[in-house]
Amino acid sequence: MSEERELSYEPHVAAGEQCIALTADFRLTQKLRGHRYSVDDMLVAHLAATQDLTPRRVLDLGCGLGSVLLIMAWAFRRASFIGVEALEEHVHYARRNVALNRCQSRVRIVKGDLRDASLLDPLGRFDLITGSPPYFLPGSGTLCADPARAAAHFELRGGIEDYAQAATRCLAPHGLFACCASAAPPQRATAAFEDAGLTTVFRQPVVPREGKAPFLLLLVGQKPHQAPCPDAPALVLRQADGLRTAEHIAIREWTGLP
Numbered sequence: 014m015s016e017e018r019e020l021s022y023e024p025h026v027a028a029g030e031q032c033i034a035l036t037a038d039f040r041l042t043q044k045l046r047g048h049r050y051s052v053d054d055m056l057v058a059h060l061a062a063t064q065d066l067t068p069r070r071v072l073d074l075g076c077g078l079g080s081v082l083l084i085m086a087w088a089f090r091r092a093s094f095i096g097v098e099a100l101e102e103h104v105h106y107a108r109r110n111v112a113l114n115r116c117q118s119r120v121r122i123v124k125g126d127l128r129d130a131s132l133l134d135p136l137g138r139f140d141l142i143t144g145s146p147p148y149f150l151p152g153s154g155t156l157c158a159d160p161a162r163a164a165a166h167f168e169l170r171g172g173i174e175d176y177a178q179a180a181t182r183c184l185a186p187h188g189l190f191a192c193c194a195s196a197a198p199p200q201r202a203t204a205a206f207e208d209a210g211l212t213t214v215f216r217q218p219v220v221p222r223e224g225k226a227p228f229l230l231l232l233v234g235q236k237p238h239q240a241p242c243p244d245a246p247a248l249v250l251r252q253a254d255g256l257r258t259a260e261h262i263a264i265r266e267w268t269g270l271p
Contacts, residue, residue, distance in 0.1 A: 037269025
């Protein structure tokens with residue numbers, strides 16, 4: 014699901030690209046055809062930013078174009094940020110988008126694989142970690158010829174299990190890991206958290222439209238052991254008539270978008 018609004022002014026946009034509104038005053042450059050900003054990114058950023066936490070250091074795993082990272086930078090103006098990304102094209106766009114929003118002094122993009130401990134360990138510990146992992150297994154569908162789109166959709170460099178393990182490695186003692194995962198199978202994400210030594214302190218199914226099954230889970234994990242949490246009420250994005258629900262509108266308004 015694409016969540017975007019084109020700007021009347023599009024700085025440094027080449028043929029085949031566009032510049033969209035990410036928040037009221039942050040922008041994102043992306044390809045017209047290729048991996049693009051989606052509702053998953055907005056939901057993860059909103060989830061992370063609305064926890065009872067004011068982070069000093071934030072890490073985004075598999076940062077892609079930089080969308081979640083930049084919404085977080087917009088929300089926490091005094092924090093410092095690192096995005097880890099393996100795909101060269103995504104690194105290129107993420108760094109452009111950091112510069113576009115004049116965040117170079119507090120946002121850094123590191124090229125590398127989030128499964129590489131030798132890459133993660135020197136980065137230190139973080140109060141807040143985010144991630145929007147792909148959630149289609151290789152072989153479960155036709156792999157897109159575009160490497161960026163393929164990497165965004167298929168678990169070519171790991172799935173929720175690898176993101177959870179990376180988060181555990183980088184979390185400060187009382188830090189939080191906020192992410193999304195596929196809703197099917199329903200217990201996969203929770204099991205991935207448990208295997209990584211994380212307690213699931215928040216879990217919410219996301220329904221694309223009234224009457225449909227959940228397609229996504231929003232999760233928050235933490236290192237200290239706590240009792241498992243029940244699922245929060247499902248977040249429904251669109252009514253049966255296709256219009257956004259009040260909850261969906263409220264999340265968009267939080268970013269300053271109509």
